[in-house]
Amino acid sequence: MKVANHAEKITALWTAFLLGTLFHTQLGLMPLFHGQSIVESAVRTNLDPIFWGMFFFFVLPTLALIAPTFTENRSVRWGHFWFTVIYSVLNFIHLLADLGVRPIAWYQIALMLVLFLIGLVLNVVSYQWARSRERKRGAIEREPDHATL
Numbered sequence: 001m002k003v004a005n006h007a008e009k010i011t012a013l014w015t016a017f018l019l020g021t022l023f024h025t026q027l028g029l030m031p032l033f034h035g036q037s038i039v040e041s042a043v044r045t046n047l048d049p050i051f052w053g054m055f056f057f058f059v060l061p062t063l064a065l066i067a068p069t070f071t072e073n074r075s076v077r078w079g080h081f082w083f084t085v086i087y088s089v090l091n092f093i094h095l096l097a098d099l100g101v102r103p104i105a106w107y108q109i110a111l112m113l114v115l116f117l118i119g120l121v122l123n124v125v126s127y128q129w130a131r132s133r134e135r136k137r138g139a140i141e142r143e144p145d146h147a148t149l
Contacts, residue, residue: 006129007068010080013122014065017087020115021058027108061087068129077130084126088119 004012064083067076095112098105 006125006132009125010068010122010129011065013118013125014061017115017118017122018058018061018065020111020118021061024108024111024115027105027111057090072133074130074133077126077133081123081126081130084119084122088116088123091116091119 060083064080067080091112095109095116098108098112
């Protein structure tokens, strides 16, 4: 059985993460589809900054999903790794924030925990990808030149 390369693993993990993020939002809106109300703010505020934040929170991982397929650039690999770390921290903070919402929606907590764990696996695979060329380069430099023996 062929083992997936780093780009394939990263693509699969980001895809699972993004689908989970969409499902997290869908679960929050589910009461609307069953005739129930959802919490509504009485304060009239400009929601554009929130919507732009949500836009970037979804679009940036989409770009991170695509990058490993098109480049092996060292800066991109390390930038991608640190990007995944930032998202793991943000997901952990979001998980803690969801624990503060009353009543606690345990299905949302379970989903956020799954997304956090996917993020940790993504961190590991991204780190392996970032280091992969360096290890290959080091092995090539240490390999003896058999032509001169």
